[in-house]
Every structure is written in C-alpha cells, then in structure tokens.
Amino acid sequence: MPALDLDTQPGADLDADLAAERAHLTTSRAALGRMRERAESLFATGDQVAGDAYAAETLGRTLARRVAELADDPITPLFFGRLDFGGAPNTSATDSGTTNDPTAPDGSGDHYGRRYHVGRRHVTDERGEPLVLDWRAPVSRSFYRASVRDPQGVAVRRRFGFSNGVLTSFEDERLDRGEELGTTSRILTAEIERPRVGPMRDIVATIQPEQDELVRADLADSICVQGAPGTGKTAVGLHRAAYLLYLHRERLRRAGVLIVGPNRAFLSYIAAVLPALGEVEVEQATVEELISRVAVRAVEAPAVAALKHDVRMASVLRRAVQTQIGAPTESITVSDGSFRWRIGVEPLHRIVEETRREGLPYGTGRERVQARVVSLLQRQAEARRAESPSDAWLRRMSRCRPVLDFLDAVWPALTPEGLVHGLFSGPDRLAAAADGLLSDAEQAQLVWAKPARTPKATRWTAADAVLIDEATGLLERLPGFGHVVVDEAQDLSPMQCRAIARRSEHGSVTLLGDLAQGTAPWAATDWKESLAHLGKPDAVVVPLTVGFRVPAAVVAFANLLLPVLAVDVPPAESLRHDGGLDVRTVTDLTSATVAEVRAALAHDGSVGVIAADDAVDGLRAALAEAGVQTATADDVATAERVTVVPATLVKGLEYDHVVVVEPAAIVAAEPRGLHRLYVVLTRAVSRLAVLHVAPLPAPLVGGSAG
Numbered sequence: 001m002p003a004l005d006l007d008t009q010p011g012a013d014l015d016a017d018l019a020a021e022r023a024h025l026t027t028s029r030a031a032l033g034r035m036r037e038r039a040e041s042l043f044a045t046g047d048q049v050a051g052d053a054y055a056a057e058t059l060g061r062t063l064a065r066r067v068a069e070l071a072d073d074p075i076t077p078l079f080f081g082r083l084d085f086g087g088a089p090n091t092s093a094t095d096s097g098t099t100n101d102p103t104a105p106d107g108s109g110d111h112y113g114r115r116y117h118v119g120r121r122h123v124t125d126e127r128g129e130p131l132v133l134d135w136r137a138p139v140s141r142s143f144y145r146a147s148v149r150d151p152q153g154v155a156v157r158r159r160f161g162f163s164n165g166v167l168t169s170f171e172d173e174r175l176d177r178g179e180e181l182g183t184t185s186r187i188l189t190a191e192i193e194r195p196r197v198g199p200m201r202d203i204v205a206t207i208q209p210e211q212d213e214l215v216r217a218d219l220a221d222s223i224c225v226q227g228a229p230g231t232g233k234t235a236v237g238l239h240r241a242a243y244l245l246y247l248h249r250e251r252l253r254r255a256g257v258l259i260v261g262p263n264r265a266f267l268s269y270i271a272a273v274l275p276a277l278g279e280v281e282v283e284q285a286t287v288e289e290l291i292s293r294v295a296v297r298a299v300e301a302p303a304v305a306a307l308k309h310d311v312r313m314a315s316v317l318r319r320a321v322q323t324q325i326g327a328p329t330e331s332i333t334v335s336d337g338s339f340r341w342r343i344g345v346e347p348l349h350r351i352v353e354e355t356r357r358e359g360l361p362y363g364t365g366r367e368r369v370q371a372r373v374v375s376l377l378q379r380q381a382e383a384r385r386a387e388s389p390s391d392a393w394l395r396r397m398s399r400c401r402p403v404l405d406f407l408d409a410v411w412p413a414l415t416p417e418g419l420v421h422g423l424f425s426g427p428d429r430l431a432a433a434a435d436g437l438l439s440d441a442e443q444a445q446l447v448w449a450k451p452a453r454t455p456k457a458t459r460w461t462a463a464d465a466v467l468i469d470e471a472t473g474l475l476e477r478l479p480g481f482g483h484v485v486v487d488e489a490q491d492l493s494p495m496q497c498r499a500i501a502r503r504s505e506h507g508s509v510t511l512l513g514d515l516a517q518g519t520a521p522w523a524a525t526d527w528k529e530s531l532a533h534l535g536k537p538d539a540v541v542v543p544l545t546v547g548f549r550v551p552a553a554v555v556a557f558a559n560l561l562l563p564v565l566a567v568d569v570p571p572a573e574s575l576r577h578d579g580g581l582d583v584r585t586v587t588d589l590t591s592a593t594v595a596e597v598r599a600a601l602a603h604d605g606s607v608g609v610i611a612a613d614d615a616v617d618g619l620r621a622a623l624a625e626a627g628v629q630t631a632t633a634d635d636v637a638t639a640e641r642v643t644v645v646p647a648t649l650v651k652g653l654e655y656d657h658v659v660v661v662e663p664a665a666i667v668a669a670e671p672r673g674l675h676r677l678y679v680v681l682t683r684a685v686s687r688l689a690v691l692h693v694a695p696l697p698a699p700l701v702g703g704s705a706g
C-alpha cells in the first residue's frame with residue numbers, strides 16, 4: 001500500500017501536526033461562534049431595521065435560518081479534510097502527464113501553494129479569510145475527486161479521524177508522490193464499520209468519487225440511480241439536495257426542494273441529515289401525503305387498486321374531462337338596461353374550439369371562454385355607446401345568467417372529486433371515457449356497487465386519491481418544485497410517477513431505487529418506463545455498485561434470491577469483509593428471538609428485529625416480558641436500542657444487528673414476498689441472524705454457510 005499514514009510518520013512530527021490541527025479546530029470553532037453571535041444579534045434587532053411588517057418577517061426568517069445554519073454540534077467535526085495544493089505550476093505534477101493548469105475549469109490553478117480545510121460549512125476569521133471551506137464549494141470538489149491520475153493540483157489530501165468531537169488522527173495521501181488510498185482508507189473503513197445507532201448521518205467526510213459525480217450533477221440534469229442495497233443511494237440523494245441548495249440558493253429557495261420517501265418511519269430516519277448540513281428548509285413527504293386532497297377512508301380489492309394505478313387511467317380521466325366540453329347550440333342574449341346584446345352560435349363555437357385547442361387546464365379554459373364571451377359583449381357595447389364600459393360592468397356581464405348558463409352548458413365547472421365520483425357512479429359515464437381503453441370487465445371492476453350520493457360523502461381509497469390528483473392536474477396547474485429527490489422510486493406506480501411529474505415539470509428530479517427491492521404490486525421493472533411517466537425520458541440511469549452497509553457474507557446470502565426476483569440489475573460488491581451471518585433452525589421462534597436479542601445487546605449498536613407484520617405485536621410483548629424494552633421504527637429519538645419492525649416498514653432503514661424472524665412467513669404475507677425478503681435480509685450493518693422453524697424459502701436453502 002503506497003499510503004503514508006500515521007504509523008509511518010516520525011512520532012514528534014506527528015504530534016506537532018496533530019496539535020496544530022487541533023489548534024486550527026479550536027480557532028475555527030471560536031470563529032463559527034462569533035459568526036453565530038453576529039447572526040443572533042441581527043436576528044434580535046431585525047424588526048427594528050426592517051421597514052415594515054412584511055420585510056421584518058422575511059428578514060426574521062432569513063436570519064433565523066442563518067442562525068440555524070450556523071449551529072455547531074460539538075460532536076460533529078467542523079472539518080474533516082485538508083487539501084494542500086502544489087507549490088507552483090508543474091513542480092508538483094506527477095509523471096502522469098497532468099500539469100497544473102491555471103485555467104483548469106475546477107479553478108485549481110488559483111490555489112497553488114494554498115492549504116484549505118474542508119468541512120460542513122464556510123467558516124471565516126474576522127478578516128474574512130477562510131478557516132474552513134464548505135464541502136460544496138468548487139475547490140472542495142478536489143477533496144473527493146483528486147487522484148494520482150488526475151491530481152487537480154492537489155499535492156496532499158489529508159483526512160481526519162474524530163472521536164466524540166475530538167480530533168484524534170489523520171491520514172495523508174501524497175498524490176504528488178503517487179500515493180493514493182482509495183477505499184483502503186482507514187478513516188473510510190472506520191466510518192463504514194462504525195456500529196450504527198439512531199438516525200441516519202451525513203457522509204460528507206467520505207463521499208466516494210462515483211457518488212460525488214452524482215451529488216454534483218447539474219441542477220438541470222435529471223438522473224436515476226440504480227443501486228443495490230446499501231450502495232448509498234439515499235445518502236447521494238440527500239447530499240445532492242444540499243449541494244444544489246448551496247449552488248442555486250435563491251432559485252431553489254423560491255421554487256423549493258422536495259424529498260419523497262416511502263413512509264414516515266423512513267422520513268424520520270433521514271430527517272436529521274439535511275439540517276446537519278445546514279439545510280433546514282427542505283420539504284419531506286410520502287407520495288400519499290403529497291396527494292392528500294381527500295381523506296382516505298376505505299380500502300378496495302388489490303386488483304381494483306392496481307387498475308386505478310394503471311397509466312391508462314390518465315387517458316380515461318383526460319377523456320372524461322374533454323367529454324364535458326360541449327358544442328354551443330344556442331346564441332346568448334343579454335339584457336343590459338335599454339340595450340340587448342347578442343352573440344350568435346357561430347362565434348360561440350369559435351371561442352370554444354379556439355380555447356380547446358390551446359390545451360390549458362380545464363378550469364383555466366373555462367375562465368378563458370368566459371372572458372372571451374364578455375369581450376365580445378364589450379365590443380358590441382363599445383360600438384353602440386362609443387365609450388369603454390367600466391370594470392363593474394365587465395364583472396356584471398361575466399356573472400350574468402345567460403353567460404353562466406352558456407358556460408354551464410358547454411364548459412361546466414368541475415371539481416376533481418366530482419369528476420372521479422361521476423366516473424365511478426354509473427357504467428355509462430365511465431364507458432364514455434373508457435371505451436377502447438379499458439375492457440368491459442375492467443370497467444365493471446371500477447364502477448361502485450353503491451355510490452355515495454355526493455363526492456363529499458364518498459369513502460375514498462388511497463388509489464382514488466391518486467386519480468383525484470391526476471384530475472386536479474387536468475383542471476388546474478399545481479405548484480411545482482425546483483428539484484425533487486424520490487427515494488425507493490421502484491415502488492411508484494405509473495400514476496404516482498405522474499403525480500410527481502406534475503410537481504417537477506419545470507424542475508429536475510433525482511430518482512433513487514433498486515428494481516430488486518420493488519414490493520408494490522405495480523413495482524417498476526424498467527427505469528426508462530418510470531422516467532417516461534415522470535416526464536424525464538432522457539434522464540440517464542447510473543448504477544452504484546459498491547456496498548457500504550451490508551457485509552459481504554450477508555450480501556452473498558441475500559443475493560441467492562436475485563435469480564428469482566426477475567429483474568436485471570448490476571451485481572454489487574461489498575466493501576465490508578467483516579460482519580457475521582448466522583442462519584439457524586430453532587424450535588421456538590419467540591424464545592429464540594429473545595435469546596438472540598439478549599446476545600446482540602452485548603455488542604455496541606442498534607438491534608432490529610424484523611418479522612412478518614402480524615408477528616410483530618407478539619414479539620414485542622415477549623421481549624417486554626423478558627425485560628427488553630423496544631421502540632417502533634418511526635421513533636428515531638428513542639433511547640431503546642432494540643426496535644421491532646414489521647417487514648413492510650423496514651425499507652431504507654438499517655440496524656447494526658438484525659434478527660430476521662421466520663423468512664417463510666415474510667414471503668407468504670404478500671404477492672411480492674420474495675422481494676420483501678430481499679429488502680429484509682439487506683438491513684444489517686454488522687451481523688445478521690436468521691431464525692426459522694418453517695423451511696427457508698427454496699432459493700436460500702443451503703446458502704447459510706457464511
């Protein structure tokens with residue numbers, strides 16, 4: 001190994017170096033404290049300097065955010081790396097043919113002979129000189145990307161090791177001498193092998209080059225990341241959000257950044273990552289929360305739900321809206337004092353056709369038709385009276401009975417709920433919209449046996465909510481986000497993809513997922529299809545193949561399932577060669593689980609017990625009886641080390657020691673049970689124990705020697 005590290009440096013130099021770095025940390029912390037104090041005092045006096053209440057509120061919000069951004073967590077290192085740029089052009093270049101080019105696009109040319117500490121945010125001293133550079137600054141890029149082949153002007157890259165906020169070690173790579181550690185870095189290894197407790201943490205100190213490329217992709221670029229479990233997809237998505245917010249602060253603050261995750265437990269697990277990076281204004285939601293215009297109060301047969309998630313429903317709804325637009329059959333006559341204005345069928349027809357061709361949302365179209373009718377009335381009035389009518393007159397005309405009757409006849413007012421309610425309330429309305437798109441049998445599945453009398457009285461299902469959102473998008477324009485990160489995207493149905501597309505029409509998306517982990521009935525099998533539904537057909541699909549979570553032996557065991565999952569995904573390689581796998585037949589699942597959890601508690605780190613959903617309560621009770629208190633998956637602030645998680649909620653989560661209880665029951669619980677089991681088996685960071693009474697699912701039999 002060509003690396004120069006602590007062990008090979010002379011002891012005295014090393015101590016002096018470490019002392020100097022610690023002093024720099026102390027100085028930086030003090031400077032950050034001063035920056036925060038300044039922001040706090042501005043915050044306190046903000047309302048005195050702002051001109052009016054609105055300005056005061058805006059300023060207050062900006063300053064409050066600034067204070068939050070400057071928060072200093074004593075346990076989180078303020079910097080984690082250092083870059084020493086070479087002394088002068090060409091003097092530090094290796095013989096790889098690379099030279100220090102002052103015009104290099106990464107700006108390395110400006111940094112000859114300079115030294116920068118790289119950390120979570122900018123810290124400057126009182127003269128404005130940088131003490132720590134934000135990891136997102138252009139020059140920090142070299143911290144992640146510089147290599148012996150392409151040193152980018154960097155002579156030495158230093159990584160720091162911390163323990164409880166204390167700087168304890170460092171590790172140098174002298175790129176100018178051809179030394180490079182890559183994934184053998186001890187600091188990277190320690191970070192990956194660290195026993196996990198609590199919620200997810202940021203990975204700024206150890207982002208890998210292929211991850212960095214995704215994190216720093218342009219705002220305009222939509223990307224799709226296909227990665228096996230634990231390859232850092234979630235981490236990449238969150239860091240990309242932080243990076244884009246840094247680079248396009250004003251634009252994205254106005255437009256907003258949205259993170260979409262599979263459930264609340266997952267969202268609480270990742271909730272602290274962005275605030276730790278100083279980003280406190282990112283919205284996080286599940287798709288269900290995004291489209292929650294109606295309360296969900298019913299469930300339907302899975303086949304009916306699947307049909308409602310089918311992309312053909314978008315065409316059915318579009319047609320249902322279009323068929324509402326009628327052809328004018330009567331002229332409009334409006335009495336106005338001693339005048340009578342009249343618009344004939346022909347011009348009315350032209351107005352409707354012209355507006356229809358404009359392809360506006362239906363509600364906007366209705367307003368446009370109304371305005372055009374009034375404008376014809378206005379022209380007549382002007383011609384007769386030789387003066388412009390008042391605004392009050394225009395308002396009166398737009399609301400007069402003949403105009404409203406005309407609108408209601410040819411372009412009636414619609415609500416999304418009303419549209420869907422109408423569609424499913426009887427076979428005729430549905431047939432008019434669905435013929436040629438849905439078979440008779442499918443139409444029969446959708447029509448309610450006992451429709452509620454009004455949309456309000458309807459007990460909507462989750463799939464209905466998706467259709468209502470689609471209908472909303474046909475009737476009006478929804479506000480969009482500047483960037484949307486979608487995690488566990490393999491589980492989105494085409495209709496859910498469309499719901500996200502409506503919210504990112506003018507922005508970009510980062511789609512993260514793993515086709516092998518698709519558990520929804522409509523799970524994606526091809527990213528290109530999902531991207532097309534998301535309105536980003538040209539986005540590139542990039543694989544991540546290095547696993548940072550799951551030990552190699554556990555990956556090998558879980559991978560036995562891959563051939564039966566019917567997906568084409570690139571295999572991943574685990575960076576972790578430690579860790580343990582123990583697959584055991586037991587006679588009593590409950591007592592074996594209790595014993596396993598007790599044994600696991602002898603180690604550091606969290607313990608996750610994962611079982612089929614209907615077994616969870618029993619296991620919780622048994623553990624409580626044995627004196628082991630447990631938490632639920634959404635309680636990330638818990639002091640308990642043991643969490644019992646239903647298999648359907650564990651996607652995206654990880655525990656140091658995982659106990660999987662009765663795989664056969666997990667598989668049997670749902671149609672895509674084998675995919676679910678693949679998710680369940682890939683949650684372990686250090687050790688996986690699989691306890692079973694029933695035989696293991698066939699693909700796993702004989703694969704436990706690990």
Ligand SMILES: Nc1ncnc2c1ncn2[C@@H]1O[C@H](COP(=O)(O)OP(=O)(O)OP(=O)(O)O)[C@@H](O)[C@H]1O
Nearest residue numbers: 203206207208229230231232233234235548549652
């Ligand atoms: N570059 C890295 N340095 C250190 N740790 C990393 C790095 N990349 C990922 N990790 C860690 O690996 C673990 C898995 O990461 P993450 O949850 O982002 O993976 P994922 O691909 O989203 O997994 P899944 O498919 O299971 O949802 C996390 O603990 C994360 O912090």
